[in-house]
Amino acid sequence: MSHSTGPFIAAIDQGTTSSRCIVFDRDGRIVAVDQKEHEQIFPKPGWVEHDATEIWTNVQEVVAGAIAKAEITAADVKAVGITNQRETTVLWDKNTGLPVHNALVWQDTRTDALCKELGRNVGQDRFRRETGLPLASYFAGPKARWLLDNVEGLRERAEAGDILFGTMDSWVIWNLTGGAQGGVHVTDVTNASRTMLMNLHTLEWDPKIAESMEVPTDILPEIKSSAEVYGHVKEGVLAGVPVASALGDQQAALFGQTCFAEGEAKSTYGTGTFMLMNTGDKVINSYSGLLTTVGYKIGDQKPVYALEGSIAVTGSLVQWMRDQMGMIKTAAEIETLALSVEDNGGAYFVPAFSGLFAPYWRSDARGVIAGLTRYVTKAHIARAVLEATAWQTREITDAMTKDSGVELAALKVDGGMTSNNLLMQTLSDFVDAPVVRPMVAETTCLGAAYAAGLAVGFWPDTDALRANWRRAAEWTPRMPAEQRDREYKNWLKAVERSMGWIDDEDAS
Numbered sequence: 001m002s003h004s005t006g007p008f009i010a011a012i013d014q015g016t017t018s019s020r021c022i023v024f025d026r027d028g029r030i031v032a033v034d035q036k037e038h039e040q041i042f043p044k045p046g047w048v049e050h051d052a053t054e055i056w057t058n059v060q061e062v063v064a065g066a067i068a069k070a071e072i073t074a075a076d077v078k079a080v081g082i083t084n085q086r087e088t089t090v091l092w093d094k095n096t097g098l099p100v101h102n103a104l105v106w107q108d109t110r111t112d113a114l115c116k117e118l119g120r121n122v123g124q125d126r127f128r129r130e131t132g133l134p135l136a137s138y139f140a141g142p143k144a145r146w147l148l149d150n151v152e153g154l155r156e157r158a159e160a161g162d163i164l165f166g167t168m169d170s171w172v173i174w175n176l177t178g179g180a181q182g183g184v185h186v187t188d189v190t191n192a193s194r195t196m197l198m199n200l201h202t203l204e205w206d207p208k209i210a211e212s213m214e215v216p217t218d219i220l221p222e223i224k225s226s227a228e229v230y231g232h233v234k235e236g237v238l239a240g241v242p243v244a245s246a247l248g249d250q251q252a253a254l255f256g257q258t259c260f261a262e263g264e265a266k267s268t269y270g271t272g273t274f275m276l277m278n279t280g281d282k283v284i285n286s287y288s289g290l291l292t293t294v295g296y297k298i299g300d301q302k303p304v305y306a307l308e309g310s311i312a313v314t315g316s317l318v319q320w321m322r323d324q325m326g327m328i329k330t331a332a333e334i335e336t337l338a339l340s341v342e343d344n345g346g347a348y349f350v351p352a353f354s355g356l357f358a359p360y361w362r363s364d365a366r367g368v369i370a371g372l373t374r375y376v377t378k379a380h381i382a383r384a385v386l387e388a389t390a391w392q393t394r395e396i397t398d399a400m401t402k403d404s405g406v407e408l409a410a411l412k413v414d415g416g417m418t419s420n421n422l423l424m425q426t427l428s429d430f431v432d433a434p435v436v437r438p439m440v441a442e443t444t445c446l447g448a449a450y451a452a453g454l455a456v457g458f459w460p461d462t463d464a465l466r467a468n469w470r471r472a473a474e475w476t477p478r479m480p481a482e483q484r485d486r487e488y489k490n491w492l493k494a495v496e497r498s499m500g501w502i503d504d505e506d507a508s
């Protein structure tokens with residue numbers, strides 16, 4: 001049992017590789033954590049699925065685990081907040097509560113051909129203008145369309161009113177609040193902004209966009225703010241506790257890093273990497289390959305928008321080195337291996353496993369290692385793997401500066417990869433700015449807890465939250481500018497070589 005005295009806020013983070021539950025006290029300190037990984041299912045090259053039933057079982061287990069470790073009961077928990085991997089799409093039968101198919105994960109590329117077809121028939125610009133997003137297999141709308149077109153009889157069942165659509169926030173909230181016995185079917189504006197079906201200006205489902213995507217709006221959840229009471233937990237250790245926030249995990253990290261002022265930004269290093277900059281009440285159209293998205297919306301307050309640079313593959317490349325290549329035994333070992341050599345030996349690794357996301361949005365790209373010679377060892381590859389994360393971030397910070405006109409003063413970071421000191425130093429060198437990590441690196445859960453706490457009056461306002469942010473570590477640039485520029489040019493050459501690998505025939 002921690003020495004914190006209650007009451008507490010619980011947060012559930014349904015992430016890409018695991019689900020976790022964290023209990024926080026009023027100072028934003030962690031009281032207890034429980035976490036469980038779920039299976040990654042790869043049925044074909046480029047396809048990635050999750051079993052939504054396994055995920056719901058894991059969520060129940062980690063909630064019970066965290067509450068037991070904290071040695072508290074539901075009476076001590078004032079609210080529970082939800083945060084989640086975004087875009088991952090599940091359709092389920094509202095009568096049985098059973099998913100109709102595995103969830104299609106955000107990294108899944110099976111809707112490439114569909115996105116190309118929509119681009120030809122409806123036009124790229126239309127989607128970008130209304131939803132803030134480029135047409136890409138990343139987003140939820142095309143995934144829902146694929147399921148409706150490919151699961152036998154599903155469209156008819158949807159038309160009969162038996163099917164519900166959700167990103168993982170909706171799935172978890174529906175189940176928490178009673179499932180087939182009266183569960184509430186809701187999502188929040190941040191998650192809805194990743195479906196390609198919500199109008200970014202009205203914050204409502206866009207019937208014309210949904211029609212062109214051939215997704216019936218009847219199956220979609222009600223769009224709510226990110227911080228309000230959606231319902232109450234029906235059963236289990238948190239029975240009766242209000243479910244009071246939902247935010248996509250990257251928006252939750254923005255909130256947890258207390259980036260409440262326009263121009264403040266954070267970058268989260270997990271399975272992928274996502275940099276978000278608060279742009280206040282402005283919907284900024286990107287001309288540099290960034291996404292325009294909703295940052296958060298607290299109850300009745302005005303929405304706060306954000307610019308986002310999304311990188312599909314960063315921590316998952318380290319996992320690939322461990323699980324598929326067997327070059328390391330643990331993710332942390334990559335640092336020791338990379339430190340056994342001075343540099344990358346001339347090798348550059350572009351991990352375009354799901355195509356390239358920001359700033360390119362090229363679904364025809366696939367992974368390449370460029371610059372190989374007999375000299376290159378697995379230690380050089382380990383360095384190239386870490387450098388890939390740092391160079392991809394550099395591309396995003398360049399795009400952010402172009403679109404917002406704001407020069408990066410410092411980069412606030414969080415996520416599992418930030419425990420890697422070599423990576424953090426490389427990052428500071430490549431983006432040429434200080435990199436700062438806060439005390440509570442679990443900013444995703446913290447952001448969801450903050451939003452839930454605000455909704456129930458546990459914290460009075462965002463100023464009270466700012467006081468909780470404390471710096472734990474900082475790295476400053478050490479690389480000579482001439483070396484940085486030379487190596488960046490090599491990186492950009494390698495990126496070019498990853499493009500155009502998949503042609504139309506492969507995509508279909």
Ligand SMILES: Nc1ncnc2c1ncn2[C@@H]1O[C@H](COP(=O)(O)OP(=O)(O)O)[C@@H](O)[C@H]1O
Nearest residue numbers: 015017270271315316318331332415416417420
């Ligand atoms: N020391 C490390 N060096 C490099 N990568 C790491 C290290 N520790 C963890 N990772 C990577 O970080 C990711 C886990 O971070 P986490 O924030 O938990 O991810 P997510 O929320 O996406 O599940 C994994 O992809 C793992 O490979």
Ligand SMILES: O=P(O)(O)OC[C@H](O)CO
Nearest residue numbers: 015016085086270271272
């Ligand atoms: O679960 P994470 O941390 O990999 O985040 C995934 C993102 O939300 C995808 O958009």
